[in-house]
Amino acid sequence: MGRFSDFFSKELGRRQVWLFFLLATFVYVVPLILADYPYIDDNWRSLSAGTAWAGQGRLFTELFYNLLTFSNAAPNIFPLPLLIATLAMAAALTSLTFHYYPQPTIACCLVLLPLWYNPFFLQNLSYQYDGPAMALSLVAVIYAITFHHPSRILQWLVPSFLVALAIGLYQVTFNVFIGLCCLEVLRGANDKLAWPKWCELIGWKIAQAFLGCLIYAVSAYPFTQQNRTLLLNWTAEPLLQLHVNIARVLEKVVLLFHGGFAWVFAALLLCAFAGVVRLGLNVVARQDSTANKMLIGLICVLALPVVTLLVSGMALFFRDFNEGARTLMGFAVLLVLLFYLSHLALARIHERLPLLLMVPLLAMLSLSYAYGRVLTVQKTFASSALLSLEHDIASNRQLREAKRIYMSVTYSDHWLLGAAGSFKQMPVLHYLLNIDFFMLAENLPKVGITNVVAEQERLNATRVGYQGYPPVLETLYYRIYLLGDYGFIVMKEPAPIKALHW
Known part of the structure; x- marks a missing residue:
């Protein structure tokens, strides 16, 4: 000892x-x-x-x-x-x-x-x-x-x-x-x-x-x-x-x-x-x-x-x-x-008293591991979102063959429900994660979908000009519209995270 x-x-x-x-x-x-x-x-x-x-x-x-x-x-x-x-x-x-x-x-x-x-x-x-x-x-x-x-x-x-x-x-x-x-x-x-x-x-x-x-x-x-x-x-x-x-x-x-x-x-x-x-x-x-x-x-x-x-x-x-x-x-x-x-x-x-500096260092180390778990939850959510979009587009011939599909950019703090508890106890985790979108268009080529692009020049026109048309497909997180040879993916605003009670 x-x-x-x-x-x-x-x-x-x-x-x-x-x-x-x-x-x-x-x-x-x-x-x-x-x-x-x-x-x-x-x-x-x-x-x-x-x-x-x-x-x-x-x-x-x-x-x-x-x-x-x-x-x-x-x-x-x-x-x-x-x-x-x-x-x-x-x-x-x-x-x-x-x-x-x-x-x-x-x-x-x-x-x-x-x-x-x-x-x-x-x-x-x-x-x-x-x-x-x-x-x-x-x-x-x-x-x-x-x-x-x-x-x-x-x-x-x-x-x-x-x-x-x-x-x-x-x-x-x-x-x-x-x-x-x-x-x-x-x-x-x-x-x-x-x-x-x-x-x-x-x-x-x-x-x-x-x-x-x-x-x-x-x-x-x-x-x-x-x-x-x-x-x-x-x-x-x-x-x-x-x-x-x-x-x-x-x-x-x-x-x-x-x-x-x-x-x-x-x-x-x-x-x-x-x-x-x-x-x-x-x-x-x-x-x-x-x-x-x-x-x-x-x-x-x-x-x-x-x-x-x-x-x-x-x-x-x-x-x-x-x-x-x-x-x-x-x-x-x-x-x-x-x-x-x-x-x-x-x-x-x-x-030996300066060894007490271990305490704040351990606090920061625990934050690193908490953040690592949040990244893992985000990875799981992003993977499921990607597979969902890939399935919906690939299984619909009109969407699959569309010249271009514009993906609207919708920001929200409520996409990642799986980390709600961690965000509540350590608010800095949400700031560190800095991901407030559902999906990036750059992800879709990973699963073979190459006709989806982020909507930039149109300034989210899909959210204003095409909402009156019936969607070709609707899920929990998004609607997909089709007008001629062009498709539009419009994200739904997710519901706020509710208090967790078990």
């Missing part, structure tokens, strides 16, 4: 830390691998082995799949990319752990794990194509932080290229880099880094971020479609637009703090506040002039709200604002900040 207890407090070697992170990162993605659910964009990508990332400013994602599949396209090879990304993440977290703690224990490893155990990152990892590239983008950012070399040129260039690589894989990861830079500033202040060194640290990070953006601007950015780069309209109350965007993000983040999660994170916040006090005392105890200590204290205080704003970060400033969970990668850095400050406070009381 004593030997087992010592394991949690003894210093770990690099190989032991890597094995810990390898196990921890893999356990987190097991539910997604087992679910094996093609998530939204995965459907059309796997159908055509399509890429189209360069136009989204993600040229390096396209090159990654070209290299990995030895082709000019992107055949579906899931879960290989995710396994590669998981291995890379374990190595990156090992590097970051030794960067933060030269003599790490298990508790030190727990501080950095939220970079992977970010609940909102589950949506990123749901994409069988995009998810691994987003994870590798995070890996590049971490190595940009941990890279050290005696050569000043390499110390400037290598992290900058890594930042450019990260942005070219997934632009939102830039928020993570800036957030980790803020943590570097806080850590330098807490470790009583000499004033010139501390100022130099800030200068280096600003230079690396600037050069990284510059390299991205001349490499991947020129391939980006212009409609994806439009910023807020600065002539139409931009501050109000920012306020609305921030409110929408806050509304989504609050979904996580439900039931037991609220209590767990409240306790974490309390410990982090104690850590802030501890950090403040360390700043006061520095052997520096009063002016220097005040400036360091001010910058540290400002770093806290900056990290909070970086939860969504740069996404807030785009006209086409995306409030999806996959854009909230900055939440991982906020968690690491809370864990780091909590570790400061708890380690001061007793060396």
Whole structure:
């Protein structure tokens, strides 16, 4: 028993830390691998082995799949990319752990794990194509932080290229880099880094971020479609637009703090506040002039709200604002900040108290498995819906031979009745799933139906102009109309989920 207890407090070697992170990162993605659910964009990508990332400013994602599949396209090879990304993440977290703690224990490893155990990152990892590239983008950012070399040129260039690589894989990861830079500033202040060194640290990070953006601007950015780069309209109350965007993000983040999660994170916040006090005392105890200590204290205080704003970060400033969970990668850095400050406070009381950080990590791990089950339910529902449509179209000669069948797009929160209980107990699961449609037209070629297309140009004309005609076929979820050589699939609005009583 004593030997087992010592394991949690003894210093770990690099190989032991890597094995810990390898196990921890893999356990987190097991539910997604087992679910094996093609998530939204995965459907059309796997159908055509399509890429189209360069136009989204993600040229390096396209090159990654070209290299990995030895082709000019992107055949579906899931879960290989995710396994590669998981291995890379374990190595990156090992590097970051030794960067933060030269003599790490298990508790030190727990501080950095939220970079992977970010609940909102589950949506990123749901994409069988995009998810691994987003994870590798995070890996590049971490190595940009941990890279050290005696050569000043390499110390400037290598992290900058890594930042450019990260942005070219997934632009939102830039928020993570800036957030980790803020943590570097806080850590330098807490470790009583000499004033010139501390100022130099800030200068280096600003230079690396600037050069990284510059390299991205001349490499991947020129391939980006212009409609994806439009910023807020600065002539139409931009501050109000920012306020609305921030409110929408806050509304989504609050979904996580439900039931037991609220209590767990409240306790974490309390410990982090104690850590802030501890950090403040360390700043006061520095052997520096009063002016220097005040400036360091001010910058540290400002770093806290900056990290909070970086939860969504740069996404807030785009006209086409995306409030999806996959854009909230900055939440991982906020968690690491809370864990780091909590570790400061708890380690001061007793060396084993920081092991309490396992509790919020276990909460996030349980959320991952709950989400995996929801994906499985969604997969079952989608499969049954697909087979139902395939049977109805294939068994009707007129529909089977129609030149084209338009599928109307009907959004609703009530399609997935099978996960009603999970959605009620963990509201964030519905936000993570982000599927509010019955079926995608891209799915039908999987079962041999090739004449169905999503209704876009017609702007859901079927729901308005053809309702007066008798349907050729009607089921629980949809009606199918036929006018000449053209068919129209009109989804029914599903009934709201009722309270479950057994």
